[in-house]
Each structure stands twice: as C-alpha cells, then as structure tokens.
Amino acid sequence: MTLSVTHTDASAGRAQAQLALWVGAAVYALLLISGNRLLNDPDTLWQITVGQWIIDHRAVPEVDVYSFTMRGAPWMSTQWLAQVAFAAAYRIAGWTGPVVLAAAAIALAFALFARMLSRHLRDSTTLVFVVAAFLLCLPHLLARPHVLAFPILVAWIGGLIDAADRREAPPFALVLLIALWANLHGGFVFGLFFIAPAALDALVNADASARRGLALRWALFAALALVASWCTPYGWNALLASQKILSLGQALPLIVEWKAADFQGLGPFEICLLIAIGFALLHGFALPPVRILMLLGLLHMALAQARAAEILALVGPLVIAAPLARFSGTAPVPPVAGSPRALAAAVVLALGAGTIASMSMLSYAPNMRGTPVAAVTELKRLNLTRVLNDYDFGGYLISTGVAPFIDGRTELYGEKFFVDHNAASGLMEPDNLFRLLKDYDIEATLLRTQSAATKLLDHVDGWQKVYADDIATIHLRKPGARHVVEPAVQSRGN
Structure with a gap:
C-alpha cells in the first residue's frame, strides 16, 4: 500500500509540474503572437526612456529631469530595475526585446500560479482559475514594470498562504523576494500588508499552545521583510514614494486604471464574479473567517480600482485553494522532487527557438494611433x-x-x-x-x-x-x- 501511495503522489506531482509548464508555454506563445498588444500603453515609452537614462548615468534619478514644470523637484523612480530591464531589452532587440521580456514574466507568473493551485485542486479546476485570471488581467497585460513583478507577487503570496495552511511561519529566505519586488514595482507594499492577514490565519488555526512561538516567528519574518524592502537605492524612502501614490486623493479616480470597476457593460470581471457567487450559493461553499476577510479585502480593492482586478485574479484563487480542496474532497499533492526537468528544458529551448524564428516574421511597434x-x-x-x-x-x-x-x-x-x-x-x-x-x-x-x-x-x-x-x-x-x-x-x- 505504501508503494502504491508513493507512486500515486509522484505521478500526481509530475502531472502538476507538467500542467504548470504547459500553461506557461501557452501563455508565452499567445502573448508573443499578439505582442503588439503589450505595447498599447504610451507609458511604455517613458519607462524605457528613464531606464536608458539610468543605464547612461549609472545612477537612479533623485530629481525630475524631464518636465519643465517640476524640473529639479524631488522624484524617485521606484521601478528603476524594471525600467533598466526594459531599456536593456530594447537596446538589444528593438521593440521585440520589451515584448519578449514582458511575455516571459507573465508566462512565468501563470506557470507558478497553475503550479500552486494544482497542489490542491484538480487540473480541470486549476485551468478554470487560470483562464479566469488571464481574462481579468488581460486589460493590464502591458510592457510595463508591474508585469515583471507578477511572478514575485504569485510566489510571495503563495509562500505566505502555504505557510498559513501548514500553520507555520514562512521560510525566512522568502524575504529575498520582497527585496527584488521593491526594486521592480511599488506594488511590494501590498505584499508587506498581506503578511498580517496571513499571520492571523495561521495563528487562528494553530494549537493554542503553539500560538505564542508562531506569533514571534511571524513577527520576526515581518520585520525582516520590512528591512528587506529597504534594500533599494532609495532605502526606506521607497515606502514613502508608494504611499505618496496612494495619497493622491481626487487625482486617482481621474486616471483610467485607478477608476472604480464599471459594470455598465457585461465584462469578464462581472461574469467571473457572478459565476463565483452562483457556485458558492449552489454548493454551499464556505470559507474560514480570516479567508473570508482576505477575499472581501481583495474584492473591495478590485471594485474600488480597476487595476486591482489583476491582484484579485492572481491572489484570490490562492486564498481559497486549500479550503476548496477540503470542500471537494481533493487530497493535496505534495511537491515531488524529480519533476520533468528534461521536458521543461526542451519546452524552454523550443520557445526560445520559436522566439528567434518569429523575429523574422513578426514585427513589433507601439500603437501610435492616438499618439501625436x-x-x-x-x-x-x-x-x-x-x-x-x-x-x-x-x-x-x-x-x-x-x-x-x-x-x-x-x-x-x-x-x-x-x-x-x-x-x-x-x-x-x-x-x-x-x-x-x-x-x-x-x-x-x-x-x-x-x-x-x-x-x-x-x-x-x-x-x-x-x-x-x-x-x-x-x-x-x-x-x-x-x-x-x-x-x-x-x-x-x-
């Protein structure tokens, strides 16, 4: 019996890895084919310009050097590493570079997303969440710094939720992710805030005798994560810069991506939301109290700001995966050493060869239709x-x-x-x-x-x-x- 169970777990682990691999490959191929869509935002232009400035000056900007109204005013580019990456990719391969870089980051994020979900859920259920998440993220899948942080968002939240599921503290090595995230995009602040509900969930479900020690380990992890977020050229000022964006008040609703969700027309967000509500009502699916608070918080963010729909799409399923697995009677599949590395290497090489081959057939350029x-x-x-x-x-x-x-x-x-x-x-x-x-x-x-x-x-x-x-x-x-x-x-x- 032991041999049979071990073999089953190993087979499930390999299938889990393969599903994630094929999801990542499919997302990458799709984005590469429709690559010009990634260049639909005019902000990509100035992001690359700032990255080129950083490369040329071997320094990050401390003051504004571009406008005539704010020239010399204090300004920090908290996305400096992503801007450098896009600028370097552009120097190497023209507009193909940013397209490939963005597509690869998004594909990696969805591969990690599928891998984490498939540890709890059946492949069919995982694919439903993957498709829904892709549709919700689609309007914001652009060659901009936030997509380079997507894999970190998924890995970070997945690590916190996994620790909460096991009623343990996250491994301290995880804080390295927040240090990288803080140099790529200001969204790292969300990652820091999410430590609190994840810790609360772990403590509520832990044995009473273990709560004090567990609370201390989570507190130490949070402190290390906070210090790690200061590992940027701007130090702790990166946190202040992110707070400055969130305190723009009346200006935020005037920016398209910061506007509240619009339900005047039937769109992916409303469809996914209605299906989720219908499923919960039909099957009586219930969540633990802290997970309900997490999900409601994510939903509030997505309703208040259209750009937060991608956070709900990538984080929400990770929050409910383990409770949903328990509800449906699906046994969790532990990670298995010996995942199909040869297959993964073959797929990556094939995608690389396809990318090189496509450069002679596909041409990429920003959409200048509304550009003066x-x-x-x-x-x-x-x-x-x-x-x-x-x-x-x-x-x-x-x-x-x-x-x-x-x-x-x-x-x-x-x-x-x-x-x-x-x-x-x-x-x-x-x-x-x-x-x-x-x-x-x-x-x-x-x-x-x-x-x-x-x-x-x-x-x-x-x-x-x-x-x-x-x-x-x-x-x-x-x-x-x-x-x-x-x-x-x-x-x-x-």
Missing part, C-alpha cells in the same frame, strides 16, 4: 520650451526629448496640480485653463483636437491655431491673433 507623432514633429520645428500638453501625451513627449507640462508620473505632480490640469483641459473650471496659461508662461498648447480646451482656444484672441489633425492641435500664443468663426490654420511657410 506629426504634431510633435511640428512642435519641435517651432522650437518651443513651455508647452501645455494633454496628460496622455506626456510619455511620448519625454521619449522624444520634449519637456512636458505633465505626464504619467502623477506622484511627482501631486493631487492639486493634476486635478487643476484635468479641470482646465476639460473646461470643468474654465478659469483654471487661463490661470495655467498665465502662471506658467505657456508659449503653446498641445491638446487633443476634440478636447473642450482646444475648442475654446479656437475662439480666444491671442492664440493662433498653427497645426491640427485628428489627434492633436497646436495653438501658439500670438498677441496679434484674432479669432474668427472658423480659425485659419497657419501654413508651415508663414
């Missing part, structure tokens, strides 16, 4: 230095060497500056537009052609429209300009 390429070319010809730009244009301006008024580094500009700019460009407060134009001695504006501010400047004396296309319009400060019913576009020769 032609307008910025004209703007540079005018040789202006003080330009009021649309928020979404800031990243492209940085990448082309033009100092923006504002860009995606919202924590640099602060809540009031960002809110005032938004109110000015949208004419929620028209006086704000004229105040910004005056206070910052603006020489020209580069705003979306369909924006309210652009339409107003078409009819304001002292501003001449000198360029316009479907994306952006340039208005030049010109004291002698007089508005007409249909403003004339000054020709390039005039």
Whole structure:
C-alpha cells in the first residue's frame, strides 16, 4: 500500500509540474503572437526612456529631469530595475526585446500560479482559475514594470498562504523576494500588508499552545521583510514614494486604471464574479473567517480600482485553494522532487527557438494611433520650451526629448496640480485653463483636437491655431491673433 501511495503522489506531482509548464508555454506563445498588444500603453515609452537614462548615468534619478514644470523637484523612480530591464531589452532587440521580456514574466507568473493551485485542486479546476485570471488581467497585460513583478507577487503570496495552511511561519529566505519586488514595482507594499492577514490565519488555526512561538516567528519574518524592502537605492524612502501614490486623493479616480470597476457593460470581471457567487450559493461553499476577510479585502480593492482586478485574479484563487480542496474532497499533492526537468528544458529551448524564428516574421511597434507623432514633429520645428500638453501625451513627449507640462508620473505632480490640469483641459473650471496659461508662461498648447480646451482656444484672441489633425492641435500664443468663426490654420511657410 505504501508503494502504491508513493507512486500515486509522484505521478500526481509530475502531472502538476507538467500542467504548470504547459500553461506557461501557452501563455508565452499567445502573448508573443499578439505582442503588439503589450505595447498599447504610451507609458511604455517613458519607462524605457528613464531606464536608458539610468543605464547612461549609472545612477537612479533623485530629481525630475524631464518636465519643465517640476524640473529639479524631488522624484524617485521606484521601478528603476524594471525600467533598466526594459531599456536593456530594447537596446538589444528593438521593440521585440520589451515584448519578449514582458511575455516571459507573465508566462512565468501563470506557470507558478497553475503550479500552486494544482497542489490542491484538480487540473480541470486549476485551468478554470487560470483562464479566469488571464481574462481579468488581460486589460493590464502591458510592457510595463508591474508585469515583471507578477511572478514575485504569485510566489510571495503563495509562500505566505502555504505557510498559513501548514500553520507555520514562512521560510525566512522568502524575504529575498520582497527585496527584488521593491526594486521592480511599488506594488511590494501590498505584499508587506498581506503578511498580517496571513499571520492571523495561521495563528487562528494553530494549537493554542503553539500560538505564542508562531506569533514571534511571524513577527520576526515581518520585520525582516520590512528591512528587506529597504534594500533599494532609495532605502526606506521607497515606502514613502508608494504611499505618496496612494495619497493622491481626487487625482486617482481621474486616471483610467485607478477608476472604480464599471459594470455598465457585461465584462469578464462581472461574469467571473457572478459565476463565483452562483457556485458558492449552489454548493454551499464556505470559507474560514480570516479567508473570508482576505477575499472581501481583495474584492473591495478590485471594485474600488480597476487595476486591482489583476491582484484579485492572481491572489484570490490562492486564498481559497486549500479550503476548496477540503470542500471537494481533493487530497493535496505534495511537491515531488524529480519533476520533468528534461521536458521543461526542451519546452524552454523550443520557445526560445520559436522566439528567434518569429523575429523574422513578426514585427513589433507601439500603437501610435492616438499618439501625436506629426504634431510633435511640428512642435519641435517651432522650437518651443513651455508647452501645455494633454496628460496622455506626456510619455511620448519625454521619449522624444520634449519637456512636458505633465505626464504619467502623477506622484511627482501631486493631487492639486493634476486635478487643476484635468479641470482646465476639460473646461470643468474654465478659469483654471487661463490661470495655467498665465502662471506658467505657456508659449503653446498641445491638446487633443476634440478636447473642450482646444475648442475654446479656437475662439480666444491671442492664440493662433498653427497645426491640427485628428489627434492633436497646436495653438501658439500670438498677441496679434484674432479669432474668427472658423480659425485659419497657419501654413508651415508663414
């Protein structure tokens, strides 16, 4: 009987490893084929520009060196390591580099995700969670620093939950992950906060006699993790920088990815949520109290901020995996030494060969459909230095060497500056537009052609429209300009 059980566990362990391997390979291949989708965010441009600056100067930025409104103001790039990685990948292979790097990180995250779930759940159930998580993460799968932190997020949370399931403290070596995470992305703060509920879960379920010693080990682990998070070029200031982002107040809801979840149209989030509620009601699935608090906290984050849906997608299933396995009667499968390393090596080599082969067939480039390429070319010809730009244009301006008024580094500009700019460009407060134009001695504006501010400047004396296309319009400060019913576009020769 012992031999039979051992063989079964070994077979299950190998199947577990193979499922994770195939999930990772499938995700990587899919992202490589649709690689241009990873370059759909204009923020990728300035992230690479900052990474190139760090490589060239062999230092991390301490102050802003890009905008003209905040130049010299204190600014920390807490994503510096990810920016360097993307910049190095771009130098080596052009836009193929960031695509491959992002796809590999995402694939690794989903492979780890599948591996951790399959230790508790059947393959079919694991695949359901993998597909749901991929769909929820899809809108935010972009070549940006956060995706390089995805594997660490999964490994870190998986390690904490596994320790809680075993009613033990996590291995101290796990704190190395938080040190790496703190240099890749500000989301490491979430990882630190998650220690508390994981520790509480372990303590609640531990024997009363063991709780004091267990609490001390968790407290020591938390202290080591906190110290490890200071292992960045900025020290503990990296924590302060992350807190600065979270304290942007009224500015956060104005940024698309920080907006609350929108259920006006049926989407993956609502579908997954309804299916989960239906399953729990139909089968009477119950969670331990602390796991309920964890899940509700993750759900609150996802409802409050659209970008947190990916955290719910990758963390939520790890939280409920062990209770769900107990509910369904599935025995946990322990990790087995001797996983199919030869198969893994063969798959990785095949993916590498496929990547090299695809470079001659697939070409990658950022989506410039909404980018003011032609307008910025004209703007540079005018040789202006003080330009009021649309928020979404800031990243492209940085990448082309033009100092923006504002860009995606919202924590640099602060809540009031960002809110005032938004109110000015949208004419929620028209006086704000004229105040910004005056206070910052603006020489020209580069705003979306369909924006309210652009339409107003078409009819304001002292501003001449000198360029316009479907994306952006340039208005030049010109004291002698007089508005007409249909403003004339000054020709390039005039």
